[in-house]
Amino acid sequence: MSTAPLLDVRNLRVVFGAGPNVADGVDLSLGAGEMLCLVGESGSGKSVTALSLMRLLAPAAKLEADALRFEGHDLLALPEAGMVALRGNRIAMVFQEPMTSLNPVMRVGDQIIEALTLHRDLSRAEAWAQTVAMLRRVQIPAPEERMRVYPHQLSGGMRQRVMIAMALVCRPSLLIADEPTTALDVTIQSQVLGLIDELRAELGTAVLFITHNLAVVAEIADQVAVMYAGRIVERASKADLFGDPMHPYTLALFAATPRAGDVGRPLAAIEGQVPAPSMMPTGCRFSPRCPFAVERCRQEYPPLREFSAGHWAACWRAPIEECVA
């Protein structure tokens, strides 16, 4: 493809105070209408990465990058007013817990209308009509009536649909969804995943989907980036990641997921924990927990290497069958 990607992030770094980078050298590229899953556990830096794309980091955080471009804008140089014009309009975000993102004392319809009229010059009647249409589009039954209810009167699944409607009402080209289904029942999760996928196809919205659940990745991703301790350790298409996982951390995440064959034996937990930012190991950040680590892993950080077209992993030892005698 010769056209520039919708989102182009190169060597993104986020640092709080004098500590190490909590996002360190993150490269992301997302084309129009693509679905990229960013996978990682708590402390992997995936949410910090997402927030930095919206420039919503806490004031204490310092954001640097070689490139941070979205729809032709340089997000690093853009004044705050320009960012305000993009947020909710061209880039929108959905969070894990809709109850804390919705205003509890404002009717659902008014909240969405507010988001819409902030960016669009519409009459109240036009905004009302577009909002009802969007609620209908996210499969909320009786949308005219739901316009007048408060968030607490809706179930968790319905609230998450309202959040998605609010995020998409301005037809953004990029939706950032941060664990949007983690708090939902599996049945509702399945519906919401299906909805996000449909809307992406219909509206051409690219989605950066953040999750810690590889089963969710298997359901919806095109491309996947696996993060560990602030760094992307593997990047591949979904087919390559599941068929040919390279990085020992990716393998360990797969191994820890309970499967039919694991009944009656211990699950393959990853010993230890994600390192705290103040205690980042030198070399490969996964090396203290990696059974394949050797001296070099503890000394030198492995750069991302391309193992096959579009399949990258940051590991000195991959593919592991070559390092076992």
Added chain:
Amino acid sequence: MTGPLLSVEGLSKTFEIGGGFLKPPKRARAVDGVSFGIERGGTFGLVGESGSGKTTVGRMLLRLIEPDEGRILFDGIDVRALASGELRALRRRVQIVFQDPFGSLDPRVRVGDAIAAPIRLHALRPAGRVRERVAELLDLVGLAPYHAGRYPHEFSGGQRQRVAIARALGVEPELIVLDEPVSALDVSIQAQVVNLLAELRSRLGVSYLFISHDMAVVRHLATNVGVMYAGRLVETAPAAALFADPRHPYTRMLLAASPSPVPRPRAERAGLAGEPPSPFGTEQGCPFASRCPHAIEPCRTARPPLDAYRAEDHRAACIRAAELAPARPLSDDEALMSERYRHRMTLLREARQDGARPLKPASAT
């Protein structure tokens, strides 16, 4: 054998909501005629969506919520007949661990004191030996003695859940109600806590009521499973039978909706309709009929009892259960993955064992 450790019969609870002068309150049937048993050393997995009543069942076992009807027999003791002093003795033998490890620990109390409190309350150790016992318990759940001096905010989510489990174990309970204990945890931490629960069960002989909406985790831990829908048990069976051959359409829907770590074509994904029913419902028939792809006219007129389908220990509250074609189980078997994936998993397992094959030095890439 002396019979099951716990047996529950016809447990029901109705909550009254709202109402006022001349306005009758709305009645929500949260739990409706639930019966099951837990063997010593066994784990009863209770699954269902939010609002299905599974948490209310767990709390009623400890009388944190008072049941309206039904019988709870714990080791032959009629739990509902206990006076408040006797209830304290019961709560030494039956403990509960909640989903949210942040909410269930007091942020101003050092975890050592939090773990020591129930031991002191029940006078299970002389005052001089409590600290030693706390250190033992921390060790049992994979934490270190120095953790006793720390506050909850200094722990990660998985560690906090270990603290909550250590506190529950301190009184040497025979039954622990685990209410979504791993739902808020990352997969790798979830695996650690699931392993810990399995290990404690085999070492201490403790039994669990394991409440969860995660079918894969329930399959891993439970010996028997009950599926709840709209306050009722709609299917009960030994875990192996339930996951191999689910008979109730709702159980099948839960399994179909569970995401699988094996990528599958979009067409195979479950087409799910509807939301969980309102607890205020007064409908006559099967409460699942409105969402059920197999519903026929009689389903809408009469509510099927749990033994509408019965094969040995397997029961389902569905008049069509016997005629349904075999269902696809959770399709997450490692055999479905590529050969390369499976080979690397084998290498990972081998490398983690003691005496693993030697590693070659890093190549000069």
